[in-house]
Amino acid sequence: MRSGRPLELLVRAAPVTVPSLVVVLVSVALVFDDVGYPLTAWAPATVLVLGLLGVAVATLPNAWGDVPTPVRVAAAGLVGLTAWTFLSILWTPDRGAALEAGGRTVLYAAVFLLFALWRQRARTAALVLGAWTALMLVLAAAWTVRVGAGGQAAVDLFLDDRLRSPAGYPNASAATWLMVLWPAVALAASARVPWVARGAFAAGAVVVLPLALLSVSRGSLIAVPLTALLLLVLLPGRLRHLGTLLLVAAAATPGLLAALDVGDVLTTPGADPSSDLRAVAVLALGGGLVAGAIVAAVARWEAARPSGDPRVAALHRAGRLAAAAVVAVGLVGGLVAVGDPVDRLDRAWTSFQGGYAEDSGSGNRLASGLGSNRYDFYRVALDGFTAAPLVGQGAESFRQSYLRDGTSTETPRYPHSVELRVLGELGLVGALLLLLWLGGAAWAAARAVRAGDPLTRAVVAGALGVTGYWLVHGSADWFWEFAGLGLPAVAMLGLACSLAPRHDPPRAPLMRARGAGELAVLALVLGAAALTVLSPWSAQREIDRAAAVFATRPLESYSRLDRARTLDPLSDRASLLEGSIALRYGDLPRARRAFEDALERVPDGQYATLQLGAIAAVQRDRPRALRLLRRAVALAPRDPIARESLAIVRDGGVVDLDALSAAILRGAASLS
Known part of the structure; x- marks a missing residue:
């Protein structure tokens, strides 16, 4: 067999893999530019993705009738949401900002269409997911080394006691690393992934946890367990994923504990945090090496055993029992720690309504309750919805509404919730289009899980983990506006959709020529979107x-x-x-x-x-x-x-x- 033949076969099996990998590189590159928040970062990415989509439509074999119904529903929902965002320019108070909002949605729609409309195979989808995960884990390790280097350069990465790099906004920086946790765990847990790669993914998963904790994001403390719960309840292979996740958490614990102590040193006048930052980096990287070695050793031993080996089955049973025992202990401990759940919920709601505490600048922010101005943000967003329930106030209208009707000293541009952003600015029409997109995509992913092999299920689990975390944490933050977060989240949702079963024509050609009329229409549509x-x-x-x-x-x-x-x-x-x-x-x-x-x-x-x-x-x-x-x-x-x-x-x-x-x-x- 000629050198490179396996890769050639993979590309022939799913030629959309090539442009998908280009988008992966674009997504990773956005991390270096405030995680894609500036217009000058995401706009060129949009033009490039539109070009890739145009090439794919013009040359790659596919027919709308061959696309599974759930994927078509999802695509129609997101394209409709994009069109509705542009249409809202007619009634929004800031038409220039609304135009930019529409352009950002064009990026997400183009990425989703490119990833979802063409069929992927399990191996090619794993290649795409694995490439993005591996590159992001390398970046996480590099950022950990930068933090651990200490000195003024490391301190400059922080805003007071919170790591704000690479996004410039601590919550978005935490999400940058926590989004990659889920595919790292899913691929590390899959028996269909080579043992070396499984160890590397497990090691990287350990590193991202202390790094994310340095951003001191209260939202992540809620989003991480909720995302884990959703994935474990809704997807197969629960105990295998849970066992890997527990090992990752155990290996990351020393680094997490060290990260908790950094804030006090950073906010102490005259103190040098270099040794504390170095400790976080050493413990995070060292914990990653330990977890990676354990997972790689078990994976190699598992791969060397023949199918049906009773020792492998016994290992799996022991792992399931251990995971179940840990979960049981954790549930009991959690109930004891929570105490009266009604009282806890009441105090949490009171804290949420009360805004920032007067002493919010002191003490551990992670233990300071849910106090912020989000309650006021959400009130204004809902008032906008009630004022125009069908069509909303128009894209990017929240800032002016809050200047007029808010009560806090903040002047936010966004309502800090993707759902309330759509509901308040685009009304019921926009909310229904959003639900159509997400509902259709979830339907397609569920079909992929039911019909797929173990590798397919692992890829779907990892891909949905990326999107799920983005949605859960983004329900209480303004992550929609960070293209470096939204692009991979939407792309991985599309990747999960691409694995839904479909009936492709036998031996479809690698390339397909389009007629002049089709190409003209395609150029007109994509050109207008690019404009x-x-x-x-x-x-x-x-x-x-x-x-x-x-x-x-x-x-x-x-x-x-x-x-x-x-x-x-x-x-x-x-x-x-x-x-x-x-x-x-x-x-x-x-x-x-x-x-x-x-x-x-x-x-x-x-x-x-x-x-x-x-x-x-x-x-x-x-x-x-x-x-x-x-x-x-x-x-x-x-x-x-x-x-x-x-x-x-x-x-x-x-x-x-x-x-x-x-x-x-x-x-x-x-x-x-």
Whole structure:
């Protein structure tokens, strides 16, 4: 057999494997760019994925009638959700932000279609899942080494006592590593995976736990056990997966305990956390080596035994008994620790409603209850739903709703829940489309589990673990906006769907030619989808360049901002930046024109309204200043800067534009 023949056979069995692996590389690359949160990170990824989808549709054999019904239902749901997001531009208060929201959904829809519509075989699907898992585990080990190196470079990775790298947001950083835990465990537990790979996956699973704990994410403490429970209840091979998960947890325990102590050192003035961080890294990597060696040794012994060997069966029985015993002990211990469950739930609900405790800056954050401002976020999101239950307030409308109707000092852009995001912004129509997508995908995955062999079931378990964790944790956080989290979650859901049984034509050709008419329609659809991303992406690049040169080359900066407005006629960002730059140079007429243009694009823009009111006061147009400043206060009643500016003008004074800009910058920095 020629060298490389096995890989060639795999690709021939499922040619969509090649573009799928390219998407895997894109997904991993997004980790290095704030886990795909910036527009300039996910927009080029979207264009690339659309190109891969176009090549697949144009060349790979497939027919809509051959796609299983559940997959078609799921695809229709997500494509419909994408179209509905764009349609909401007609009634949303911020059309530019809604355009970006639609573009991000285009990315998810394109990834899902690419992964779900073409049939995968168990081995090719395992290759895709294993490649993503292995690359992410390598990154986790690299980040652990960076943390363990100590010094100022390691401290800079933290925000106070929380590891914020690589996402810039600690909760998203924790999710970056915890999403990969589930496929690592599933592949480590599968007898169909080579023993060396099983040991490596188990080792990596140990490493990610202490690394994730350094982000001190309270949501992860709830999401991890819930995800484990869902997978163990809904998927086969429960005790095998549970045994591997328990071994991973045991090996990770020393590193987890060391990670709990890091926060106190990081927040102690003058303390050097290097030795504590080094201890976390050493214990995490050492625990991984121990667990990996154990799993690899057992896997090799198991693989060397003939099928039906009674010793293998006895080992499996012993493992099942041990896992059952550990679960029983854990349940009893958990019940004892919880005490009165009604009282615990009541206290948790009271904590959730009460917001941040006054002493939230001290003590262990993980034991500080559920206090945050999410209760207020959710209230405003639900109010948006009740105001427009059928169609919602429009994509990306939450920020302005919260500025107006919230009660906390925060100014969130997102409601911190994927379900409430869809319900409040896209209404019942959007929620039904979301359910159609997720329900159809779950149906397809269930069919894959029932009809598949052990390797298929292992891949489905691992893939659903990725998506399940993203959904569970994302139900209380804004993970939809991090493409580096959403892309792999959606891709792995599509991978599970691709394993649903279907009737392919016998000996289908590797490539398939499409007619000129089909190719023209395909190019038109994908080109239009790409344009919705290219427009805001190109504009943002000009804005970024303008921001970089305005201090030394203001005319060039203005020119770039003019191009940005042309490239993205819906967004107000370029005009807001131009107005701010003009104020810095004392050019009040230009600043006024820029802020007025911003209000034409986003009529409820509070920042532009506030600045125009201040400019009117400086120009001695007191009636206009009062009208605009009252409007700014009405748009954000809790904004102390707007209230103070209004009070100054009411008393016959003039707003100090330099002091106003400095106060706005200080407020933005305190909330970043």
